[in-house]
Amino acid sequence: MDIIPPDLVVMRSQAWSDYELLDSGNGRKLERYGPYTIARPAPQAVWQPALEENRWKEAHAAYQAAPGESGGRWVINQPGLPGEWEMGYKGLKFHVHVGASRHIGVFPEQAVHWDWMQGLIQKVRRSIHVLNLFGYSGIASLAATQAGARVSHVDASRKSIGMARENQALSGLEDRPIRWIVDDALKFTLREGRRRAAYEGIILDPPKFGRGPKGEVWEFFDLFPRLLQACRAVLSAQPLFVVITAYAIQASALSLYYSLEETMQGLGGETSCGELALVEKSAGRLLSTAIFARWEATGI
Ligand SMILES: C[S@@+](CC[C@H](N)C(=O)[O-])C[C@H]1O[C@@H](n2cnc3c(N)ncnc32)[C@H](O)[C@@H]1O
Incomplete structure (x- = not known):
């Protein structure tokens, strides 16, 4: 082969x-x-x-x-x-x-995904529903809705959802259709599958380890394959994009690539993968911060 x-x-x-x-x-x-x-x-x-x-x-x-x-x-x-x-x-x-954790409310390297996603949403000129899992402070959700999408944003932490809603108001996007959901990402996606929900776009930013609001344990290497299967089950008949970003895990972008390729098989698109990096002002070096894989529909 x-x-x-x-x-x-x-x-x-x-x-x-x-x-x-x-x-x-x-x-x-x-x-x-x-x-x-x-x-x-x-x-x-x-x-x-x-x-x-x-x-x-x-x-x-x-x-x-x-x-x-x-x-x-x-x-x-x-x-x-x-x-x-x-x-x-x-x-x-x-x-x-600067607060309780080392995270400060934004991952600036992810701006390349926001731009890419917005370009796709604006290009297709049809109704797009985006599922944002592990959505944190909501900037990807805001970028999607700014481009015209309806968004379901899921995070286990009430505090993160509060931050995201504040950011929605700050951005003047209060009237945009965003559903804010405090839930475990896997449980929610499985439930959406049973309800026959359909999404054109999915954003995943899974941490290495996390907990759902009822103490559900999220462990990347145990549960990521199941989560991807659950995502496949909630994709619409005309999917537009899926993007996965992962930080601080002992995996290569190739792991994300092959799992996403397998998930999106037969859906008429292309997958890319690699690293997200920040460009240093002092010496121009590229500091790698995350790995990613993303799929986009072709021929749209
Ligand atoms: C900080 S963000 C993105 C993290 C980034 N990918 C990293 O690993 O540093 C992670 C978000 O996932 C949420 N989270 C953790 N476990 C979760 C779960 N089981 N279901 C839904 N959201 C979860 C956290 O509340 C947090 O807002």
């Missing part, structure tokens, strides 16, 4: 003005979010920083990871740092904050 292997691509967004990766190195990254700079762990940055030490010390806040895989705390270096502040991307507005 002649199987053509996929090309792995590195995707990076060049359309941000409110965000910059200023520097990276020594397992950390120095970033600018609007007017504030923060330093956070970045295990992939196994090289030396290009900027002087004092530029890093001037960061408004720094996240110190605890030994081991998870946990840590923010150290505020500049008293002027507000609890949360506003940022924007192409007409979308959202809050970012």
Whole structure:
């Protein structure tokens, strides 16, 4: 059998003005979010920083990871740092904050997916319903609805859903059709299958480990294949796109690629895969942050 292997691509967004990766190195990254700079762990940055030490010390806040895989705390270096502040991307507005975890409310490298998805939704000029699983602060949901889609946004955390709704209001998209659902991603998708729901687009941002609102355990390697099968069952007869992004898991983009190819077999589209990266301002290096695979309908 002649199987053509996929090309792995590195995707990076060049359309941000409110965000910059200023520097990276020594397992950390120095970033600018609007007017504030923060330093956070970045295990992939196994090289030396290009900027002087004092530029890093001037960061408004720094996240110190605890030994081991998870946990840590923010150290505020500049008293002027507000609890949360506003940022924007192409007409979308959202809050970012240094709070309970190292995540601050946005994954800037995912902007390439938002642009891609919006392009597809606008191109087809038909009614598109998008399912956003593990939707977090909702920026992908807002991007989809900004382009004209109806969205069902699922997250286990009431707090994340609250953040996402706030971002909807901030972006002036309150009148857009977004259904906000606090539920376990797998349970919800299986239930949607039984109800014969149909989605043209699916966004998945599964963490390595998580919990549903009733304590349901999400473990990527145990449950991802089942989740993809459940997603297949809720795809409409005319699917438009599926995108999977994964962080901090011991898997290659090829794993996502082949599982997505298998899921989308016979549906008339193409799959690509690779890494999402941030371009460093200091030395131009590409800092890899996530792996992805995505499928889009062809001939639309
Ligand atoms: C921070 S986001 C994206 C994370 C990113 N992919 C990563 O691994 O860092 C993960 C989101 O998934 C949600 N989540 C975790 N377990 C879940 C589950 N079982 N069902 C639905 N959402 C879940 C969390 O509440 C969170 O908002």
